[in-house]
Amino acid sequence: MGAISERDIVTLCGQVGTILLENGAETSRVENTVEYVGRAVDLPVICHATMTGIFVSSENSATTRIFKVRVGDFNLQKVDEINTLSREFSRHEITYDELKKEVKRVDTETLDFSWLTKCIGAGLVSMPPMLLFKATWGDLALAFFVGILGYVASQIVAHHTKTPYIPVAVGSLVISLLANVLGIVGIAHDANYIIISALMPLVPGVPMTNSLREIIERNTISGIVRATDAIMAGISIGSGVIVGQIIIKSIFGG
């Protein structure tokens, strides 16, 4: 293993950590995996991960690297692939060079569900079980389609802008517009139920829970970062919905 420079290993470890963190792994898992990879090449590394950056340092010398992280959408496929790779690597089933190549591959391209499948997925999430006996079946069916449109709108906006929170705001605006129109025209029973169910794919419930999990595990910084993120997303969704309501009311004069 002498041929690989320490710097190289630390860099690779950092890349592994960055991919994991960007795609929704929790910080303790990131730290464990990175230290695992380091130990597998006989270089003890220390890793400290927060939501905004990863620090990887070799214990043998002063080699340290910092990696900036931008947490985006969850892509659990990548988390799984990196996890599998690091396991194979620590069992010495793949070599260091193979690991390096594979990590690069996972970083740039991974297999994704097709657009159509994702839309159907968003539609399914838009029929949350909690509303089954409160909303009518017709409303839930409408929520399926409204939810798809809201999800598509937010994804399209996300491709065009880097400003955070704008995609979810636009998505919820679209949902609110559609639901209120349906409600006023009389197709839907209660626009509110449609809005709540159609928002399910956008709403930051999972980040909220993850943040509390991190806080309980004493990763306070990451927990607070995630919680703030969830609240900001909640505010932008709330404003999106209300702007939609105001627009529709001013057009139809509700």
Added chain:
Amino acid sequence: MMEIVYGFIFGFLSSVGFGIITNNPRRTLIPAGLVGAIAWIVYIIVGWYNHGLIMPNLLGAVVIGLLGNLCAILVRAPVNIFYVPCLVSLVPGAILYDSMKNFTLGNDNAAFVGFVKALTVGMSLAIGFIIAEAIANKIYPPLKKRLAQRENDKK
């Protein structure tokens, strides 16, 4: 009774749906859906006997934690891959949205009540996970060992 049947179906569908959005590996979709559905049933049944917010969510999370860890061992994937999609039906997203809507409208009191509710649900889910993980760490290692042994025997 119908409530349970429908709850199972829709719990399954919404977990699988969220799994698709977050791009779960394909082999984990069905197990994640099943865990989500079972957790939802537990949530409904506990809700019959206890009308608070905490117990149904906490026990739902315990179920997700236990079954999710089991699936993680059987399917060989990080536990988070099961947690995220299964959580989607329990998670306080709608409450958080509602509270933030009130905040935007200027109904500060309603916003505050909603926010505390969202925190309560989130906390009970998180504590449920911790409990489940504590149990899982005690129960599952022997199972893991046996699985590894069987695989070695095959080779």
